[in-house]
Amino acid sequence: MPARTSAGSIALWRSDSGRPAASADRCPHRGMRLSHGFVRGEALSCIYHGWSYAQAGNCLRIPAHPGLTPPETIRVATQQIEEADGVIWVAVGEPTDQPPRFDGFVPLRSLTAQAGIAAIEAAAGAKKNANGFLRQSLHSEEIGFLLVEQEPDQTLVHVFIGDNATPLNRILASRAAEALRRKAEGVQTNGISA
Amino acid sequence: MLNEWYPVGLFSQLSKSAYKTALMGEPIEVSIAADGNAKVTSHTGRELPVRVRYGHVWSSLGAPQKELFAIPEADQPGRRFVDVGVVRVRCSPLRAVENFLDIAHFPFVHTDILGAEPHTEVQNYKVEIRDVEDEVWATQVKFYQPQAAKSASGGITTEYMYRVPAPTCSVLYKTCPPRPSEWDVITLFVQPLAEDLCDVWPWMALFDDDTSMTDLIHFQQTIFLQDRSILENQIPRLLPLDPGMEIPTRADLTSVAYRRWLKRHNYTYGAQLVAQ
Numbered sequence: 001m002p003a004r005t006s007a008g009s010i011a012l013w014r015s016d017s018g019r020p021a022a023s024a025d026r027c028p029h030r031g032m033r034l035s036h037g038f039v040r041g042e043a044l045s046c047i048y049h050g051w052s053y054a055q056a057g058n059c060l061r062i063p064a065h066p067g068l069t070p071p072e073t074i075r076v077a078t079q080q081i082e083e084a085d086g087v088i089w090v091a092v093g094e095p096t097d098q099p100p101r102f103d104g105f106v107p108l109r110s111l112t113a114q115a116g117i118a119a120i121e122a123a124a125g126a127k128k129n130a131n132g133f134l135r136q137s138l139h140s141e142e143i144g145f146l147l148v149e150q151e152p153d154q155t156l157v158h159v160f161i162g163d164n165a166t167p168l169n170r171i172l173a174s175r176a177a178e179a180l181r182r183k184a185e186g187v188q189t190n191g192i193s194a
Numbered sequence: 195m196l197n198e199w200y201p202v203g204l205f206s207q208l209s210k211s212a213y214k215t216a217l218m219g220e221p222i223e224v225s226i227a228a229d230g231n232a233k234v235t236s237h238t239g240r241e242l243p244v245r246v247r248y249g250h251v252w253s254s255l256g257a258p259q260k261e262l263f264a265i266p267e268a269d270q271p272g273r274r275f276v277d278v279g280v281v282r283v284r285c286s287p288l289r290a291v292e293n294f295l296d297i298a299h300f301p302f303v304h305t306d307i308l309g310a311e312p313h314t315e316v317q318n319y320k321v322e323i324r325d326v327e328d329e330v331w332a333t334q335v336k337f338y339q340p341q342a343a344k345s346a347s348g349g350i351t352t353e354y355m356y357r358v359p360a361p362t363c364s365v366l367y368k369t370c371p372p373r374p375s376e377w378d379v380i381t382l383f384v385q386p387l388a389e390d391l392c393d394v395w396p397w398m399a400l401f402d403d404d405t406s407m408t409d410l411i412h413f414q415q416t417i418f419l420q421d422r423s424i425l426e427n428q429i430p431r432l433l434p435l436d437p438g439m440e441i442p443t444r445a446d447l448t449s450v451a452y453r454r455w456l457k458r459h460n461y462t463y464g465a466q467l468v469a470q
Contacts, residue, residue, distance in 0.1 A: 026427075026429050028440065028441050029427045029440060029441050029442075029443075030428060031428040031430065031439075031440060032424060032427060032428055032429075032442055033427045033429065036423075036427055046302075047303070047424070048299050048302060049296075049298045049299050049302060049303055050301065050302045050311075050314060053415060062443060063298070063301070063302075063315075064298040064314060064315060064316040064444075064445035065309070065312035065315065065443060065444065065445065066314065066315050068443075074441055100257075101418070117406050155346065160200075
């Protein structure tokens, strides 16, 4: 699937054995987006000509020339990945520490808001912390929103809930997240001071 | 490229009320005049050169030095001529032509029609830039195809010849299943609307008396819509002419010759010259 980081567009994929990986979203052969590709085994293949890439980024196979071992120079840039508590983190550059953990929370769903982070904070009446995590309580349940800027006026919102929430509370939290999005998009349209 | 001929519409679809379209960023209008001839005018009212050939109306913003390229098969008795229609694609007109010249994508993009795994190998073929005609030619191109044409039943190894007679046009000669001594002709006429937007007008001259016109058109439109899903997702949208941005292999020799020929003639509308 395609994903966006502050360093550009990436192709995010999970191999058959379950390992996630991220690479540049462009096949170096003819420029096709690799996020349109398909996964077989431990390799990601480009949908255009089937060139396949290992998780380390090196080209494994060029179907037009089945007998050829692709040279090492044919490769895609890769990004470092960490998976923790159901969240996949992509490193931009060389990070020195591990991604943050959200103890007591589990991921519920992700949604995209056509609103900037400031508009979401205004709608929620709360500020995110240094990790981009914004907490709110709904009835007696804690909900968390992990805010990731896509564009100045577009935010990817990963919704978290307490790890012992009941199914009903999970549904309510999901509705609350949608309500927050509507409110934040209204704030974005009408201006933050309104 | 201003002085080249470009397709601007289907002659059969013209009427007295003008059809508004564009050519290389300039709005133009295509209509049928009182004398029955096609008429193309620029947005300033200037009358542009016109030819009606291969089902299409052709025009140019400049003053073409050369006559529109010949397709002798268009005059051959017994062929059916198929106006496939138009597919608008958000890509460089040159990318659209290059994709048409490529066979290695068949098993992945036109799966179970023009190609299928594990038959992915591209055998060596011949490519040349013919100096006298000033055209790019690829010959002896062979590929295994599960359903090469509407008239084919079952898989066959199809032979192809490709020709690029103009910067945004290509003519394909392909094994003709019902008549092994002849070639089916399938063309790709690309109208550059802008550097990153084009209208693609495929046209065919086939020996096939059995398949209905609707089925022939559907077959070609299916193929081209599959291509569009690729063409609108290539980065960059313009065709890179400088080496280094993209990595060709032996299977891409037609594309390499096409890019070289474009560069030699300074046909750079829709091309990217400096790696970005």
